Amino acid sequence: MTPDLLRRARRIEERVRHAVAERRRTDPDPDDAFRGLYLSDERIHRLLDEGRTVDAGAPLADGDETTALGRAFGLTALDTELLLVALLPDLDDRFEAFYGYLNDDVTRRRPTIGLALGLCGLSGADARARDRLAPHSPLVEGGLLLTEDLDRPFLTRALRVPDRVTSHLLGSTAPDPRVAHLLVADEVTAPRTDASPLTAAVTKGAHLVYLKSPLGGTAHSLAVQALRETGRNPLTVNLHRLAEDPAPDRAVHLLVREARLTGAGLICSPVDALTPHHLPTLRLLTGAAVPVILSGTVPWDADWSARPPLHLSAPRLDPAQRAAIWAAALPGPVPADIDLTDLLAPFLLTPSQLADAARTAAQSALLTDGALHPDHISAGARAQNAAGLDRLARRIEPSVTWDDLVLPADTRTQLHELAARARHRDQVLGTWSMRPGGGRGRGVSALFAGDSGTGKTMSAEVIAADLGLDLYTVDLATVIDKYVGETEKNLERIFTEAAGINGVLLFDEADAIFGKRSEVKDAHDRYANVESAYLLQRMESFDGLAILSTNLRANLDDAFTRRLDLVIDFPLPDAADRRHLWTKSLGTQVPLSPDLDLDFCAESFELAGGNIRSIAITAAYLAATAGTEITMPLLIRATQREYQKLGRLTLASEFGPYLDLS
Known part of the structure; x- marks a missing residue:
């Protein structure tokens, strides 16, 4: 007192x-x-x-x-x-x-x-x-x-x-227990940036500010720095928790009282967590008698407040800054052979997420020899992803590498270029300002075109593994809807959730939804064209890494193809590549008979890698059933089963001396 x-x-x-x-x-x-x-x-x-x-x-x-x-x-x-x-x-x-x-x-x-x-x-x-x-x-x-x-x-x-x-x-600084769970501790602050415009605005009486923040933006750090420079304490409110509160309006009154008692300003994020149902709560918050700084990824809605806010954009951390924050949060030194800047370049994380990722990596290292490895760093960063996209797409933790790919040299080169685009987009599109106008984001998009089984999905997994990201495969059955407008809504949910995670988004069989726009002859054509036009616009504004795969490249809209960063063709493998595929598919753990003639298989059977992999698995089951190693008769029988699946005839010109074994 x-x-x-x-x-x-x-x-x-x-x-x-x-x-x-x-x-x-x-x-x-x-x-x-x-x-x-x-x-x-x-x-x-x-x-x-x-x-x-x-x-x-x-x-x-x-x-x-x-x-x-x-x-x-x-x-x-x-x-x-x-x-x-x-x-x-x-x-x-x-x-x-x-x-x-x-x-x-x-x-x-x-x-x-x-x-x-x-x-x-x-x-x-x-x-x-x-x-x-x-x-x-x-x-x-x-x-x-x-x-x-x-x-x-x-x-x-x-x-x-x-x-x-x-x-x-009486001198206590403990917050009201009723709202203590809504408050979060101050995040790890980013390197100091120029917060003078925001500081000056708050000093002159700007009581409502909206910071539009991209994935990995520094909105919170910028708000904390500005409030402290004005002599106020920052009070950070988690709007996800507020949205789940049984009495959010009462909670807002108590939060505002807490800020006034302690001479603080309110930092509230993310505003995306509040639904239209919470509009009265949001209007209470934006009308508070203390400085309120909101942040989110969505544009400002005039219905949120009776008074207009000050609009600002929060910067995004560059890879070097991410590495510095990550290293500072690690409980111990970073090994000299680890390039943090390169490893963290694909991950768009906030300062607090970087600190959590460092601590998670340190915990993961305890499960092995205690030494920090690049895999621990990537796993710690991936652990910061939200789980929302898991409900809309299938998440795959990459387990393949470049060595597992058997592709022509030019295709491999283009895949490396795609990975490089994702790794250096902040430098090229951000620091060097090479991003075009028109509302385009910092995303990277590519099309993988080729027959089934030529390695399109595996290549997407390899790129995700190279970047240390998870791969999310979109199930088109959850997207396409017979009712008008529902397909766009489903896709919007996917893109919105994907914008909040660090991952690779794969649309398999993309021609089903990214097809050519046609002449309007009936209502179905008109709405199909609306879907295609929406997708063209949404892909341009997407900030992540999106890969589309198709077996029918000719079916894709030309305007859509023009907007892609790379179009990579996956041809059927030649005889030399097929020989490598046979060896890789059979592996080193399965017992193999010395009489296997893999050179004959590679020369005679013009198959894609996926088909060869399927034959190897079928032959392994046949060998396990017979209690023997994989022999040439078993391999030929498995090949014949694959031919039956494909609807292909068993010809003497292909099977040659092994025709009788089929």
């Missing part, structure tokens, strides 16, 4: 002592042990005979120095006196007995409105004085004072100071 408030409290105590002494002097039976439990006949007659003179011009209070609490809530000197009258029972339990005696009811041990006004030298009929305790008054509206027993007449309603206000006046 400040010296000013302590001095005021002592004066209130003197008034209470005087009121009690006066009550005892005028009480006909002051020593009655049951005083307060009943009213005697003598007391009733005395109250009836007692007159009262209303002094509407009584002074409000003297001119003591305004306290910090008064400045924050706009209190008058009278407000402070009334607050102290209600506060005294929480500071000294003797005042419960005093107030019970003065209320003539030992069960009512808090001051009533009438008693509080009387102790401040005011009449209960003074309209100005009554207004200081009305619902719209600074004391009540600000949450500093609660009026109870609302069913009673105004003057006999009890006054109570909330526990959080009492603890604050």
Whole structure:
């Protein structure tokens, strides 16, 4: 409690002592042990005979120095006196007995409105004085004072100071338990950036700011830096938790009171977590009497607030800054042979996510030899992904490498170029400002075209593994809908969730939804063209890495193909590549007969890698059933089964001397 408030409290105590002494002097039976439990006949007659003179011009209070609490809530000197009258029972339990005696009811041990006004030298009929305790008054509206027993007449309603206000006046900094779970500790701050525009705006009275933040943006760090430069403490609110609160409006009132008590500003994110159902809550938040800085990835909606916000964009960390934050959070030194800048380049993470990723990597290292490896770093970064996209796409943790690919040299080169685009997009599109206009994002998109089984999906997995990212395969069955407009909604949900994760998004059989626009002959053609046009626009604004695969490149819209960064063709393998594929598919763990003629298989059977892999698995099952190693007859039989699946004839020109084994 400040010296000013302590001095005021002592004066209130003197008034209470005087009121009690006066009550005892005028009480006909002051020593009655049951005083307060009943009213005697003598007391009733005395109250009836007692007159009262209303002094509407009584002074409000003297001119003591305004306290910090008064400045924050706009209190008058009278407000402070009334607050102290209600506060005294929480500071000294003797005042419960005093107030019970003065209320003539030992069960009512808090001051009533009438008693509080009387102790401040005011009449209960003074309209100005009554207004200081009305619902719209600074004391009540600000949450500093609660009026109870609302069913009673105004003057006999009890006054109570909330526990959080009492603890604050006594010097406690612990937040209100009701909203403590909504607050998060200050994130790891990013390297200092130029926050002067935001700092100047808040200093000049900008109480509402919206920071549009991309994936991996530094909105929180920028807001923290600006508030501290204005002399305010940052109070960070997790809007995901607020959206799940059973009484969000009440929580907002308590959060605003907490900010005013502590001289803080509110930093609230992400605004994307609040649905249209939470619009009243959001309007309460944006109308708060403290600086409020909101951040999110979606554009500002004018319905969110009755007052316009200041619009700013938060910068994104570059790879070197990410590496510095990650290294600072690691509990130990980073091995000299690890290039953090290169490993973290594909991951768009906030400072707090980078710190969590470093700690997760350190924990993962304990499962092995305790030494930190690149896989631990990638796994720690992937662990920061939200789980929302898992409901819309199948997540694959990459387990293949470049060595597992058997492709022509030019195709491999283009795949390496695609990985390089994803790794260096911040430098090229951000630092070097090579991003075109038109609302295009920093995403990278590519088309993999080729027959089934030529390695398109495996190549996407290899690129994800090379970047240390997860691969998300979109199930088109969950996207395409017969009802008009539903396909676009499903795709929007996928792109929205994908924007919040660090991963590779794979649309398999993409020609089903990215097909050519056609001449409009009926309503179906018109809506199909709307879908294609929407997809063209949405792909351009996507900030992630998207790979489309198709068996029918000719079916794709030309305008869509033009917007892709790379179009990579996957041809059927030649004989030399097929020989490598046979060897890789059979592996080193399966027992193989010396009579296997893999050169013959590679030369004679013109198959894609996926078909060869399927034959190898079928042959392994046949060998396991027979209890033998994989022999040439088993391999030929498995090949014939694959031919049957493909609807191909078993020709002597292909099977040659092994035709009888099929």
